[in-house]
Amino acid sequence: MEELSVAIGVSRPTLSRFFQDPTLVKANTVERIERGLTQVEYVPNFFATRLNRKSTGMIGVIIPYLNDLFFTKLLQSVEEAAMRAGLTVITQCSHSDPAIEARAAETFMSMNVDGALVAPLGDHSDQAVQLRLKSRLPFVLMDSRPTTMPNVDFVGTNHIQSTGLMTEYLCRVGEPPAFLAMPRVNFNALEREAAYIAQMEKLGFEPEVLGTESVSDSAHFEEHGEAILDAEFAHGRLTDRSILCVNDRVAIGAIRAAARHGLTPGRGAKGGLRIAGHDDYPLCPYLNPALTTVAQNTDAIGKKAVSRLLQMIRGEVSGDTPEITLFDGELKLRESA
Amino acid sequence: MEELSVAIGVSRPTLSRFFQDPTLVKANTVERIERGLTQVEYVPNFFATRLNRKSTGMIGVIIPYLNDLFFTKLLQSVEEAAMRAGLTVITQCSHSDPAIEARAAETFMSMNVDGALVAPLGDHSDQAVQLRLKSRLPFVLMDSRPTTMPNVDFVGTNHIQSTGLMTEYLCRVGEPPAFLAMPRVNFNALEREAAYIAQMEKLGFEPEVLGTESVSDSAHFEEHGEAILDAEFAHGRLTDRSILCVNDRVAIGAIRAAARHGLTPGRGAKGGLRIAGHDDYPLCPYLNPALTTVAQNTDAIGKKAVSRLLQMIRGEVSGDTPEITLFDGELKLRESA
DNA sequence: CCACAATATTTACGCGTGTAAAAGGGAGGA
DNA sequence: TCCTCCCTTTTACACGCGTAAATATTGTGG
Numbered sequence: 001m002e003e004l005s006v007a008i009g010v011s012r013p014t015l016s017r018f019f020q021d022p023t024l025v026k027a028n029t030v031e032r033i034e035r036g037l038t039q040v041e042y043v044p045n046f047f048a049t050r051l052n053r054k055s056t057g058m059i060g061v062i063i064p065y066l067n068d069l070f071f072t073k074l075l076q077s078v079e080e081a082a083m084r085a086g087l088t089v090i091t092q093c094s095h096s097d098p099a100i101e102a103r104a105a106e107t108f109m110s111m112n113v114d115g116a117l118v119a120p121l122g123d124h125s126d127q128a129v130q131l132r133l134k135s136r137l138p139f140v141l142m143d144s145r146p147t148t149m150p151n152v153d154f155v156g157t158n159h160i161q162s163t164g165l166m167t168e169y170l171c172r173v174g175e176p177p178a179f180l181a182m183p184r185v186n187f188n189a190l191e192r193e194a195a196y197i198a199q200m201e202k203l204g205f206e207p208e209v210l211g212t213e214s215v216s217d218s219a220h221f222e223e224h225g226e227a228i229l230d231a232e233f234a235h236g237r238l239t240d241r242s243i244l245c246v247n248d249r250v251a252i253g254a255i256r257a258a259a260r261h262g263l264t265p266g267r268g269a270k271g272g273l274r275i276a277g278h279d280d281y282p283l284c285p286y287l288n289p290a291l292t293t294v295a296q297n298t299d300a301i302g303k304k305a306v307s308r309l310l311q312m313i314r315g316e317v318s319g320d321t322p323e324i325t326l327f328d329g330e331l332k333l334r335e336s337a
Numbered sequence: 338m339e340e341l342s343v344a345i346g347v348s349r350p351t352l353s354r355f356f357q358d359p360t361l362v363k364a365n366t367v368e369r370i371e372r373g374l375t376q377v378e379y380v381p382n383f384f385a386t387r388l389n390r391k392s393t394g395m396i397g398v399i400i401p402y403l404n405d406l407f408f409t410k411l412l413q414s415v416e417e418a419a420m421r422a423g424l425t426v427i428t429q430c431s432h433s434d435p436a437i438e439a440r441a442a443e444t445f446m447s448m449n450v451d452g453a454l455v456a457p458l459g460d461h462s463d464q465a466v467q468l469r470l471k472s473r474l475p476f477v478l479m480d481s482r483p484t485t486m487p488n489v490d491f492v493g494t495n496h497i498q499s500t501g502l503m504t505e506y507l508c509r510v511g512e513p514p515a516f517l518a519m520p521r522v523n524f525n526a527l528e529r530e531a532a533y534i535a536q537m538e539k540l541g542f543e544p545e546v547l548g549t550e551s552v553s554d555s556a557h558f559e560e561h562g563e564a565i566l567d568a569e570f571a572h573g574r575l576t577d578r579s580i581l582c583v584n585d586r587v588a589i590g591a592i593r594a595a596a597r598h599g600l601t602p603g604r605g606a607k608g609g610l611r612i613a614g615h616d617d618y619p620l621c622p623y624l625n626p627a628l629t630t631v632a633q634n635t636d637a638i639g640k641k642a643v644s645r646l647l648q649m650i651r652g653e654v655s656g657d658t659p660e661i662t663l664f665d666g667e668l669k670l671r672e673s674a
Numbered sequence: 675c676c677a678c679a680a681t682a683t684t685t686a687c688g689c690g691t692g693t694a695a696a697a698g699g700g701a702g703g704a
Numbered sequence: 705t706c707c708t709c710c711c712t713t714t715t716a717c718a719c720g721c722g723t724a725a726a727t728a729t730t731g732t733g734g
Contacts, residue, residue: 001690011714016692026712041469046447047384048690052719066409066416067619076403079430083437088444091428093416100420107425110383132378222623252623259625282404286559286589288596288625338720348684353722363682363730385720389689 001044008036019044050112058088059309060108060116062101066093068249069282070298071119074143077302078117085310087114094121102129109136115309119143122186138312142305144188153312153322155305159188162294162329163195163244166276168203169331170242173267174274176205177242180250182224183214189246192278196244211250225253226260233261242274242337248284248293251277255287255336265289265336274337278329289335297327338381345373356381387449395425396646397445397453399438403430405586406619407635408456411480414639415454422647424451431458439466446473452646456480459523475649479642481525490649490659492642496525499631499666500532500581503613505540506668507579510604511611513542514579517587519561520551526583529615533581548587562590563597570598579611579674585621585630588614592624592673602626602673611674615666626672634664 005012010029017024018033025033050056061078063071075091082089090113094101101121106129108116115138118130122144130149133139140153170177179196182189193209200207211228225245232238239261245251254275258265265275266289277284280295304325311317342349347366354361355370362370387393398415400408412428419426427450431438438458443466445453452475455467459481467486470476477490507514516533519526530546537544548565562582569575576598582588591612595602602612603626614621617632641662648654 012690013692013715014713017713020692024712029712043443043447045388045449045690046444047388047449048719049447049692051382051384051388051690051721052692054692066413067406069404069406072403072409076430076432079403079432093413095413095416106380107383110380110386112382112384222620226623252620256623256625256627283559283589283620286563286593288592290593349720350685350722351683354683357722361682366682382720385689386722388691388720389722391722 001042004036004040004042007040008033019049055114055313056112057086058090058111058113059306060104060111060113061089061091062094062104062116062118062120063091064094064096064101064119064121066095070279070296071143073282073298074119074302077299078142078306081303081306085306087306096121098124098126102126105129105133109133113137114313115139117142117305117309120146122188123184138309140305140309140312142301144186146187151322153308153324155301155308155325156188156327157296157301158326158328159191160195160198161326162296163192163278164199165329165331166244166278166294167196167199169333170244170274170276170337171200171203171205174242174270174272174337175240176200176203177244177274177276178208178210178238180225180228180243180245180254181209181211182221182246182250183212192246211246221247221249222253222256225250226257227253229254229257230260233257233263239263239273240271242276245275245277248277248279248281248291251275251291251293251336252281252283252287255289255291259288267292267333267335267337276337280330280332284332285334287336292334292337293332294329295332296329300327338379341373341377341379344377345370356386392451392650393449394423395427395448395450396643397441397448397450398426398428399431399441399453399455399457400428401431401433401438401456401458403432407584407616407633408480410619410635411456411639414636415479415643418640418643422643424643433458435461435463439463442466442470446470450474451650452476454479454642454646457483459525460521475646477642477646477649479638481523483524488659490645490661492638492645492662493525493664494633494638495663495665496528497532497535498663499615499633500529501536502666502668503581503615503631504533504536506670507581507611507613507674508537508540508542511579511607511609511674512577513537513540514581514611514613515545515547515575517562517565517580517582517591518546518548519558519583519587520549529583548583558584558586559590559593562587563594564590566591566594567597570594570600576600576610577608579613582612582614585614585616585618585628588612588628588630588673589618589620589624592626592628596625604629604670604672604674613674617667617669621669622671624673629671629674630669631666632669633666637664 001015002012005015022030059082063075065071079089092104098121116133117140119142143156145154179193181193197207243254245254263273265273277291277293280293284291284293338352339349342352359367396419400412402408416426429441435458453470454477456479480493482491516530518530534544582591600610602610614628614630617630621628621630
């Protein structure tokens, strides 16, 4: 930058100001600088520019999984909103490992990011690290909220509403549903299960939760759903029931199990097999049968999380009262229920 | 760091060395420092540490899409390999926009990353930017290789082999396949199409490519596959043929179209409908019917790309002879073909 | 106990830029 | 014409740390 400035015939600080905002420099000088820039290819050093700046213009985002289209959708929404606000997004995936998540948080702190957006590992995030992150910089939780961190800004889905909605629908058009859960609990899964139970009781039905014990090596959602229902169907159970799965990936496994037993879940006469999911995974419309589910408004969640973070960064918030934003789920009626 | 060092009673450079590698400091001193660190919470500044270092210990990765499990699988493999090598990964998604991709490349250059791993936008990457990136730092292309950039290190799949394998299989067990392509060409798609045609001719069959014209608003792979086959099936065409789809996401749409027309693709007597894909998308085993496909060895691709980049970073390569590594595809026989 | 080597620490400087304060320059009014 | 005011540019210093060279310390053998 030094050399470039002498070559152009201005002082280095003037060049510096030009790169930050050309309007800070006289039009005449701007023109000279731009002419000089066409001669040499110059890229300002990223680290040097952020070293002595009050704001780095970056936000950190942590997501728990990469191989899950729900989180990639959320991430896309976040990146778009951040880009619109002129922020650089640094994404880190914790790969379902609390240690990696913690390291990502450390990285963000050492980078002086302006704020952090975190979708935590459901059940076993290192909360000490997150609290330290929160105490140091604007911090918004997305998707899943540990019950032990009530005083944190959060953006997610209203699972009471979304699961209640689906439960009510299933009760209305068919047999009262059973709930297919996951053993590796996360807070969302627990909320959905609780919401299911509450809604069932409110409607006067007996709740029935299955899949809470781990079968075989069901590290993956789909495998788990398939394994549980395969066992049930093999004993002739649940073949004429409604089954509400804790999420779409479990439902995908459930549908697969049904197919293997010659069952075709679907909207039909009362007393038929129905399978429903939760989240509106992008591939749901292409399944056989197309999966009936509740859509999470990932787009709204991402946008809101970024805008809330921006408020905090700009100091436009009172500070002591965290904001909890829950978006409603939307019923997606397709073929499977 | 200054304050901390006086508080502990060592000079700042000693502290600096401690953070880089504690073995560079005497055991006695290490202990004193660690004792001091428990008192204060101190995180070294990310930017300052990289500003005057020869190596930043970071590599940049660009992927074209986030909402595609193929790329997230690849990214996961890359991240794992990089982590094992002690590298920090900076991921940027180009969101199928050449301008964003170009900006990501600029960011990497300004960050002085040690190297860059790029999965380009198939057909319309800004090659000038990529060439500039390549001329500035170790650079390895992944997944898709522009025909106009022959002299670049590349790691990907041998589509001649993989597509040839599947084509041969389909010819052997059923009707010679038609090829369901995509209008928004990328280089891999073109290679696969060419490989299909070559293999068909070698086996003495007439190649037949469809789906090269865009129907409706088929921005998405699945939609496209469904739309094309929906139209064909509606006219009673292709209902007893084998159909090789350019990738699994198109195949997912194809299977959906078959279901809508009451057709069940599968391995059966000669003369039945068969649908096959390419890539081994993670959800393939859970489709109805489970999708027969060719697996790309994403794990090997990611690992190899990182190790090759490391070689280049360490200067262990001759430099003038780029290495092209192609991994074979593996047939995944399931139900649909 | 001393000389010498080997290791540990410190001194001194630099990395590439941002920013506040000081200096410069040009337009408008008296 | 001169002076003031405002905008632009420059001067001077800072950001937080890495690193080579210089110095201090420790360990070893005689």
